[in-house]
Amino acid sequence: MEIVVLNGSPRRGGNTDALVMSFMHGAFESGNAVIINNVTDFEVRPCVGCNRCFKSDEHLCWQDDHMQFIINQLRCADMLVIASPVYFYSISAQLKALIDRLHNPVRDTFKIKQIALLCTAASSNPRAFDAIKTQYELLCEYFKLEDVGQILAGGQKEKRGEAIRPYVELAYRLGKSIR
Numbered sequence: 001m002e003i004v005v006l007n008g009s010p011r012r013g014g015n016t017d018a019l020v021m022s023f024m025h026g027a028f029e030s031g032n033a034v035i036i037n038n039v040t041d042f043e044v045r046p047c048v049g050c051n052r053c054f055k056s057d058e059h060l061c062w063q064d065d066h067m068q069f070i071i072n073q074l075r076c077a078d079m080l081v082i083a084s085p086v087y088f089y090s091i092s093a094q095l096k097a098l099i100d101r102l103h104n105p106v107r108d109t110f111k112i113k114q115i116a117l118l119c120t121a122a123s124s125n126p127r128a129f130d131a132i133k134t135q136y137e138l139l140c141e142y143f144k145l146e147d148v149g150q151i152l153a154g155g156q157k158e159k160r161g162e163a164i165r166p167y168v169e170l171a172y173r174l175g176k177s178i179r
């Protein structure tokens with residue numbers, strides 16, 4: 001399996017990174033190829049809704065940034081992993097901007113069949129993930145993707161504190177289960 005991770009956390013070495021790295025180790029051990037994209041390393045401007053990509057032959061966006069690079073990766077991927085800290089009950093703005101740019105007919109050429117979600121939040125309230133879960137489930141339904149797992153790590157008040165450990169183990173096991 002070729003797995004592409006879109007990590008929306010801008011904080012390197014933080015809680016979301018911990019889940020992503022652990023997932024990657026598990027997935028590697030099961031023989032998968034994993035590409036991690038830290039979204040904040042890229043310049044991806046927000047969609048402006050002009051729909052020009054729907055009209056042009058090659059479906060290229062007029063915005064000359066790194067989105068085409070991500071799209072080229074997604075063309076080859078079998079599985080997508082969405083990773084993000086909870087920011088005001090949603091995914092990070094940087095990750096949302098990237099996902100919005102998939103409002104492009106090129107997405108119909110993707111062969112991605114499976115998807116997973118890795119999220120962290122400071123709050124211990126399980127409802128902290130409700131909006132993200134709803135968005136994620138609707139995306140699965142719309143794109144006919146199989147949800148292979150969700151790691152929702154609440155209670156992360158510290159940067160990579162003790163509280164992340166059990167979730168790191170769960171992320172590893174999720175990665176390992178992918179074949």
Ligand SMILES: Cc1cc2nc3c(=O)[nH]c(=O)nc-3n(C[C@H](O)[C@H](O)[C@H](O)COP(=O)(O)O)c2cc1C
Pocket residue numbers: 009010011013014015016017084085086087088089090120121122123124128156157159160
């Ligand atoms: C801008 C911002 C907004 C946040 N909003 C929430 C929130 O709505 N609910 C919550 O539980 N935690 C919230 N947090 C805390 C982060 O989700 C939490 O610390 C997370 O584990 C950080 O992940 P990271 O280490 O990858 O940066 C917020 C943090 C920031 C910086």
